[in-house]
Amino acid sequence: MNALTWLEPLRSSVAELDPADWAALEHFDHDLQVLCPAAPQANDAGWSRWLLELRRELAARGHRAPPGPAGPVWQTLAQFLAGTRDLDLRDCTGLGHGAMVLTHATAGTARAWTRRLHAGDLVGIAASERRGGSRIREITTQARLGRGGHWRLTGEKCWVSRLTEAAAFVVFVRDPDGRISAVLVDAEHAGVEREVIEPFGLGGWGWGVLRLHDVPIDPATALLGNPGSGLEIFHEHFAGFRPLVTATALGTAAGVHGLVADELAARRDVGILPRIRDNALITLGRAHAAITANLLAALTASRLAAAGHPDAGLLARLGKAAGIDTAVQAVADLAPLIGASGFKRSHPAAKARADLTGLLYADGIHDSLYRSGGVTLLASASAGAPTQTPALAAAT
Template structure:
C-alpha cells in the first residue's frame, strides 16, 4: 500500500500503479477462462476500468438501470449508459455492473473492443491522466463465463474496502510532495537571505501539515491492513479513512500553496496540478460526504444490535491492524 504513497508523490496520475487496480475483481471473482484471458494482460501493464456510475443515481449501485436481456446462444445483451468513467479510452477491459434479466445486480468483465460500446470523452479539470466521460452500451454481449462470481453489491463492498486505501495513499503522497516543495523553497529563501525569518504562522502551518499527513497515512495503513485481514469492518474503515485522507490532503495543500506565493498558482506549476487532482478525488471512488455518512450510519445502526460500545470496536480494529 505504501508503494502507492510513493507513486502519488511522483504523480497522482499513477494511482493504479500498484497491483491490478479494478482488475483485482477479475482476479478474485472471475471464471477460469476470464482470468486466463485478462490477468496476464493486466500484469503486463494493461488497464481495467470500472463502470458503475449512472447519471440519475450517481455512485449508488442500487439505482442501476443498465439492463441485460436474453440473447442468442445463452448470452445476455446489455444496454445502458454509464457516466464519469475513468480510463475511458485506455482500459482494455471494463468491470461492468448491470441488472441481470431477473433484476439482480451483477458484474462482468467486458472487452473494451466490443462493437456495442460507444465513448463520449469529457475533459476533466483534474485527474486528467486518463480519459474520462460517458460509456454507452448498445446490446453488448455478455457470456456466462464473463460474469463474476457473487452478488454485485457484495463484490463492490469487498473491492472498495481494499481499493480506497490505495487511492488515499496516492493522494497523501501528492500532498507530501507539496509539503517537501514548500519546505525546500522556504529553506532556500532563508539560506540565501531573501527571507530573513519565517513568520510564526508559516511554521505553524508546516508543523500542522506534517502531523495531519502522517496521522492520515497511519489511518490509511490501518484500513488497508483490516481489509487484507478480511475484517468485518473493512468497508467502514476504507470509506471513512478515504474521506478523511482526501479531506486532509486537500486542506493541507491549499494552506501550503499559500506559502509558495504567486508561483504556486501558475497553471504549469506541479502544485497547481496536484490541487486539481486532489479536488477530483473528492468525487472519484465515492463522494467524501457520502462516505462519512455511511460511516456514521454504521455506528448508529450498529449500536442498536451490538453490545460493545464504539470504543471497543475501534480497539478491535486496531488489534486487527
C-alpha cells in the first residue's frame, strides 16, 4: 500500500485543498520516493547530514505549504507522507519550531528567517530544564540586563533535539524582570555549548544539553513577542506543532502497516502461508481504522490552531497523546506479524518502535498532557461554559 493510498479516501474531509494542492502533495510524495533510496543506513554516520541535505533539497524544489487555510492541512498531510518513510524525516519540510520566529519576531528578523527557513535552515526549541520539562513555569535560565540594553543569558537546557543541526534556538528564559520570555539564540555563538547524549531512538537529530554561558542578545531583534509573553508563545506554538508531530508518527505506523501487509501478501502468494490467519487480518483492520481516525483528529486540531480557536490547545494536547499512543500500539501489534526478521536492528519496524518511544516524551509527556486536558475539561464542566484556558502548563 503506498503512502498516498492512505490519503485518497480523506479527500472529501479536506475541502481546503484544491486540485493544485493535491498535485503538490503527490509531487512531494514522488520526490521523497526518488530521494530516499539514496539515504545512508539510518543512524549510521552521515544519517543526520543526509536528513539536513534532504530538507534543503526539498526546500529548493519548492515543497512548502500553500498560503491560506490550505497551508496547515497540507503540512499535516505532508508530515504523514514523510513519516511513512521514517520518523526521522519529521523536519524534512515545513517551518517547524521556526514558526515561532515568523509569527512573533520583529519584522526584520522574521523576514530574514523566512528566507533561511525556505532555504532549509532548521530552528530548535530549548525549554526543558533539569527540574522537569513538564514544569516550564519553573524555568531558571536567566537573562540579565547588560550594557547598552543587551541581555546576557546564563543557564542550562536539557533533552534538546536538533542540537547540532539547528542554526538557532528559541530559548525560554526568565527575563530581567523575572517573567518568562522567548528569545532567539544563534547556535554558533561562542557562549553556546552543546553536549550530545546518545538517544534510544529518534537518532536522526543530535540530542542533549544546551548550555548558555553569558550569551549576549539584543532584545530589540532577538526577543519574540513582548517581554513576558513566553508562555503564551509556547502554548500557541504547540497548539499548531503537536498535530504535525502526531501526523508524522501516524505516518510511521502506516509505513509499518504497509510493510506487514506486503510481507503477508508475498508469503501467501508464494505459498509459504496457505492462508492468512484471522489474528493478522484483524490487526491490519484495527490498526488501519485507528491510524485513520487519529489522522482526521490531527487535521482538525491543525485547522483549529490556525484559526486561533479556543479549543485548539486542548485538542492538540489530547490528540498528541492519543495519536502517539495509537501509533505506538499499532506498531507493537503489527511488528510481530513480520516475525523475527522484523526484530533486526536494521529493520524499519524495529527502528519505528524505538523512534516512536521518543515521542512519548518529546513535545509533551503523556500523563502531563492527559492530566492537563482533564483539568481543562473539568473547569469547563464546572463553569458549564465552553473550554477555559488551561491553568496547567503543558510540556514541550
